[in-house]
Amino acid sequence: MQLLNRYQIPIFIIIAYLFAILCRMEWVVWASGYSDFIWNNQLMISTNDGYAYAEGARDMIAGFHQPNDLSYYGTPLSTLTFLLAKILPVSLETIMVYLSVFLASLIVVPMILIGKEFGHVKEFFVASLLASIANSYYNRTMAGYYDTDMLVIVLPLFAIWGLIRLHFRGDLGSFLIISISMLIYNWWYPSSYTLCVAMTIFYALYTIVFERKNLRNYQAILFMILAITAASYIFKLALILALFGLIYFRSYWLNFKLMAMLFIAVLALFIAFGGLNPIWFQAKFYLFRSLGDSSSLAFYFYNVNQTIMESGRIDLDLFTQRISGHWSIFIAGVIGYVLLCVKFRIFLVAIPMVGLGFLALKGGLRFTIYAVPIIAMGFGFLLFYILNKAKIARLNLIAGIITALALMPSLIHIYYYKPSSVLFKTEVNVLDKLGKIADREDYTLAWWDYGYAIRYYSDTKTLIDGGKHLGRENYAVSYALTMPPTSSANMARLEVEYTQKGYEQNYNGKNLEQILKDYNYDELGKFLSDIKKDKFSLPQKSRDIYYFLPDRMMGIFPVVAKFSRLDLLNGKEWADPFFVIATNFAQVDNGISLNNGIIISNDATHIELNGQKFRVNSYIETKYDENMKLKKTIHNIDNLADIYLIYMVDYGRFILLDKEMFESSYIQLFVLENYAGTPFEPVILDPAAKVYKLKR
Known part of the structure; x- marks a missing residue:
């Protein structure tokens, strides 16, 4: 028992850390049973954005990348992966699958260290178990989820630990914990700038209200501002170390006048290097959801934020589940956090993280992870607070049982939450073949969901991806995929050539405006009419263009269409197309009943929808023969009808x-x-994904 007390902190950290790792291995065990998820003898990752960092790491290992290929060469996660690939005797793909398991589980470390400062280690040990596998945090940091989220909560928690440690100890080392944590956080995840600014402002307000005479707090604020100033990281680190040296060796210099001068100088740096610009961009993207992406002065494009699930608004029940696994645990956590703040005012500094978590109710479920650790701490504190007040015998045993029950919703979620890999082996095989056919300077046109994976597996360029997909960028690709082959080919060639020219001539993404200018079009409608013509004059071809058409894009095809189905002059959307997919159906007396209530007549000449009958233009049946050649049986029924039926x-x-x-x-x-008679020729015809080459 004495040994346990002596090494309580490291023992609790190790237990919580191993628990978090073990839970994340559940997906590995499950996914390993499916050969479709395995490529190059390793599981494939389950997050689209992960392939951006994978491409960057791959290029860093190779030592080069092509100009304007949008590679994440040199980004923090790519750099870390590259270094690990050089050090560890494992493949790049293995690091991609398991890195989040080991880094995300570090969340338990600052949580238990905060508990140590408060003198409530057991409470925060319970909290660390709960937070490490809470639904939203697990979903975004599980094995195979290769993304910056693996440290996006860990790093600000270390900064909060530094602030709390400073409050209780007043030691100089806390300055470095606070500032270095924020510096690394800002480097690792540039979007953290908003949270870091909020933490700085709130800590300043806390100091003014509660500890206005505490010099250490003002010094800490200086460190925080330096850490978030948008200067180079080496420059900021040098300033942080210089300030630390001044306080450590010449603290007696720091009178009111010098502190005022330091604040003026630091704030001047902050403003000079960009100030609040990044905060405004984030707020505009997630909070001000206008239909038009009016970053283009001439046209209104569809806002991609309206189609991203994780930035969509969520209901209260899902909100509480994402943060704590169950609404009852969430409520207990909120109450506990309030009690914590009453007993330890310094814990008010965590409000920015709680606030950002609650932003999920408006900004989308991706924000819930920020509230996870704070609400978990509240739950752990409330649990022991009640048990102590009730003077429960065998307190630790009862606390252990309640903790196990509190963990059950999240453990059940882990058991049932089984995302597949981004691509299946058959699709990757197609991209791998494309990479051996195409040149690195060629473009592969596909929807943005597949952009990063295309670049990683085929090493070709793309027009859009998970980071480059504003409405103005998606418009041309949506048009190319949803329009007939001739106008599709013309738009694709224009967009690729003007994208390349734009890198040199700085079109700022306004390719359409530049095209209209160069082609002397005064009216957008005239251009959109002329581009449908086979003899439309195109710019000189500088590289080949390939279309990557996966079967799985079928499910999002109506969403793809939205980006080009609107009037660019006013942003008004056109009516949604009629597009229905059905894989669940049954034979009934009057035909084939689909799971959405549509009935196809037995002779396939009409469909019934909402009590109305609609004639079918053509019924087409497709089937692969023994040589995997597609065969079509076409029945023309009514040339005047607008509905087509394909089986x-x-x-x-x-x-x-x-x-x-x-x-x-x-x-x-x-x-x-x-493809016969079109500007396309087949390159790879696989049932999972097909690749065509543009001939013009």
Whole structure:
């Protein structure tokens, strides 16, 4: 027992850390049973954005990358991965799968250290167990989730620990903990700037209200401002160390006049290097959800934020589940946090993290992870507070049982939450083949969801990806995928050539405006009409263009269409296309009943929807023969009808769509392989994904 008390902190940290790691290995055990998730003898990651950092690490290992290829060469996560790949005897892919397991689990360290400062280690040990596997935090830091989220909560918690430590100890070492944590946080995750500014402002307010005579607090604020100033990291580190040296060796110099001068100088640096610009950008993206992406002065484009699930608004029940696993644990955590703040006012400094977590109710579920550790600390504190007040016998045993019950919702979530890899082995095989055919300077056109993975596996350039997908950037790709082959090919060639020219001539992403200017168009409508013509004059070809058309894009195809189905002059959306996919259906007396209530007549000549009958233009059945060649059986029914019916036999799928969607390049090339007489030629025709090359 004496040994346990002596080494209580490291023992609790090790237990909590191993617990967090073990829970994250559940996905590895499950996913390893599916060969579709394995490539190059390793599991593939489950997050799209991860391939951006993977590409950067791959290029760093190679020692080069192409100009304007959008590689994440030299970014923090790519750099860390590159260094680990050089040191460890494992593959790059292995590091990608497991890095989040070991780094994200570090969340338990600052939480238990905060508990040590408060003198409530057991309470915060319980909190660390709960926070390490809470739904939202687990989802974004599990094995295979290769992204910067693995440290996005850990680092600000170390800064909060530094502030709390400074409050209780008043030691100079806390200055370095605070500032270095924020400096690394800002380097690791540039979007953390908003949270860091909020923490700085709130700590300043806390100091003015509660500890206005505490010189150490003002000195800490100086360190915090230096850490978040948008100067180079080496320069900021030098200033931090210089300030630390001044306080350590010449503290007697720091009278009121010198402190005032230091504040003026530091604030001047802060303003000179950009100030509040990044905060405004984040607020505009997540809070002010206007339809138009009016960053282009001439046109209004569709805002991508309206289609991203994790930035969509969520209901209260889901909100509480994401933070604490269950609403009852969440409520207990909130009450506990209030009690903590009453007993230890310094814990008010965690309010910015709580506030950012509550922003999820408006800004989207991705924000919930920020509140996870703070609410967990509140739960742990409330648990022991009640048990101590009630003078419960065998307190530790009862606390252990309640903790186990509190962990159950999150453990159940872990058991059932099983995301697949971003791409399946068959799709990666297609991209791997493309990489051996295409040149690194060639472009592969696909929706932004696949951009990073395309660049990683095929090493070709892309127009859009998970980081470059504003409405003005998505418009041309949406147009190319949803318009007929001729206009699709013309738009693709224009967008690729003007994207390349734009890197040199700085079009600022306004390719469409530049195209209209160079082609002497005064009216957008005239341009959109002319681009449909086969003889439209195109710029000189500088590289090849490939279309990557995966089967799994079928499910998001209506969303893809939204980005080009609007009037760019006023932002008004057009009516949604008729596009229905059904894989669940059954034979009934009057036809085939789909799971969404649509009935297809037995002779496939009409469909019934909401009590109305609609004639079918054509019924098409597709099936692969023994040589994996696509065969089509076409039944023309009513040339005046607007509804087309396709049955993809091998996929067990019905598609019901209107004429616009039927004539789209995606349907014509992927579903029907109608490339004869078009500007496209097939390169890879695989049922999972097909690649076409643009001939013009």
